Amino acid sequence: MKKTILSLICFICFLSSAFPQTRWMRLHPDVSWKYLAQWENEHQWLTPARIGKLHFQKHEVGRAREQLEAAVAGGAEDGRLLYELGYCCRVQDDNDKALEYLRQAADKLAIDDPDHIYYFNSEYLIGAIYEERDETSRALSHYETALLLRPDTPVLHYRKAYLLHKQGNLDQSLNEIEEVIKLSPNSGAAAYLAGILSLEKDDLAGGRTYFLSAVEKGADPGAVYYCLGYISSREGRNEEAAENYRKAIQAEPDHREAIIALANLYYEEEDLPRARQYYEALVKMEPGSARRHYNLGVVYRGLEMDEAAEKELAESRRLDPDLAFLSRPAGDDVPELFAAGARLQQEGKYREAIEVYRRALLSDPFYLPTRYNLAIAYNARGERTRAIRQYSRLLRIDPDFAPAHLNLGILAYEKKQRTEAAFHLRKYLALEPDSSQTDLIKRYLHELRGW
Numbered sequence: 001m002k003k004t005i006l007s008l009i010c011f012i013c014f015l016s017s018a019f020p021q022t023r024w025m026r027l028h029p030d031v032s033w034k035y036l037a038q039w040e041n042e043h044q045w046l047t048p049a050r051i052g053k054l055h056f057q058k059h060e061v062g063r064a065r066e067q068l069e070a071a072v073a074g075g076a077e078d079g080r081l082l083y084e085l086g087y088c089c090r091v092q093d094d095n096d097k098a099l100e101y102l103r104q105a106a107d108k109l110a111i112d113d114p115d116h117i118y119y120f121n122s123e124y125l126i127g128a129i130y131e132e133r134d135e136t137s138r139a140l141s142h143y144e145t146a147l148l149l150r151p152d153t154p155v156l157h158y159r160k161a162y163l164l165h166k167q168g169n170l171d172q173s174l175n176e177i178e179e180v181i182k183l184s185p186n187s188g189a190a191a192y193l194a195g196i197l198s199l200e201k202d203d204l205a206g207g208r209t210y211f212l213s214a215v216e217k218g219a220d221p222g223a224v225y226y227c228l229g230y231i232s233s234r235e236g237r238n239e240e241a242a243e244n245y246r247k248a249i250q251a252e253p254d255h256r257e258a259i260i261a262l263a264n265l266y267y268e269e270e271d272l273p274r275a276r277q278y279y280e281a282l283v284k285m286e287p288g289s290a291r292r293h294y295n296l297g298v299v300y301r302g303l304e305m306d307e308a309a310e311k312e313l314a315e316s317r318r319l320d321p322d323l324a325f326l327s328r329p330a331g332d333d334v335p336e337l338f339a340a341g342a343r344l345q346q347e348g349k350y351r352e353a354i355e356v357y358r359r360a361l362l363s364d365p366f367y368l369p370t371r372y373n374l375a376i377a378y379n380a381r382g383e384r385t386r387a388i389r390q391y392s393r394l395l396r397i398d399p400d401f402a403p404a405h406l407n408l409g410i411l412a413y414e415k416k417q418r419t420e421a422a423f424h425l426r427k428y429l430a431l432e433p434d435s436s437q438t439d440l441i442k443r444y445l446h447e448l449r450g451w
Helices: 008-016 023-027 029-043 053-057 061-073 079-091 095-112 117-132 136-149 154-166 170-183 188-200 204-216 221-234 238-251 256-268 272-285 290-302 306-319 334-346 350-363 368-380 384-397 402-414 418-431 438-448
Strands: none
Touching (some): 061 079, 079 095, 079 117, 095 117, 154 170, 154 188, 188 204, 204 221, 221 238, 256 350, 290 306, 290 384, 334 368, 384 402, 402 418, 402 438
16 A cells, blocks of 8 residues: 555555445445545644654654654653654554553553543544454453543444454444444435444344434445445345446446346346346456356347357357356345255244245346255245246256256156157256156156157
8 A cells, every 4th residue: 555644544444444344344445444534634643743743744754753762762751752652663563662662651541631632533543453453352342441531432433343344243333333322313325324223133124223324424325325225135126226226327337236136136047138238237347257247148049049149149158068057046135045045944944944045036036956945945835837937947047957857857747748758858868867767657658649
């Protein structure tokens, strides 16, 4: 990171690099930090105020540090001087020395001048160094001391919220962010972060309230509308979700996550012409991604654009000859959702399992195990038409997915659809000639007079 000595925006960006980030903050890192930079830049409360000030103003930190170290070596024990020396070390990334001098400064100032801003600053910077070192408990201790000195400092409540979140304490973390909102009521970014924490608590209603407030207060519309779209999709309001995703893309045309979400949503609704538009956009954004070309090829296949489909599928195979990505879900939340759906299915809770699988498919509609289990769950509930639809969509993604051919063949056999049953059962045998069910399938085919 290129440093400028008095640019606290850059300084805050440096400090923020060590923070653990949630999925949402990973997607929109700027939203999480820009209001902190604004506060600290406006107040300039970390900047040394006296010894070496001219050198700081000239960006001559090295010379300022030399003079301050000479003063300490000469016996100076002033807490303010020790703070400024610690600050110099901090700016130069010499954090071991910074910690040494800042601790000394805090100890001296706590006794000699506890109301001085440098006592607060020392505690703050000590906490920041510990935070970067992942010493969360120590960092929290120093931040809490700083808050006792100046309880109305939003940046401290914010940092405390992050550390509490890291410890898994979502309730207290949200309480700290709400304190930030009280102290900076016009901060759209703070409202956005409160919405993020609500989502992590699975509080969709609370998240919507915070995000709508964030919109009114001028938060990044791309980030906010994406989250609102996610909430709407979770609640089954797909039309509303699509509208919010479109607003996110309108505000940020290259909003990758919103484009993915909208493409997947339209695909799941079988609105293939609209899905095509967004999958094509993804291929343009990521031309080297085998997954993107494959997904677009599947959409073209569904639209009976056979030549275009084969071109995209061939490009996918060129980029990844083994199509290894098909065995890895694209969405971060898919493995957890798939496992949850499987547990519910094993317990015979098919309706609940179906809802979980459908949610997983909005994150990755091309992950075959999810769609296969969804088809089985529909069939177990007696919803044969929906089961058949899911098996057919499986074969659109992978025409050689043998279990789908077997189950479609059996369902067609039960419905006395002889031609279709024979086609799928024969296809299954061709794909799985050593199957343990070969004899049973041959008997079916014999009965169908199609062997």
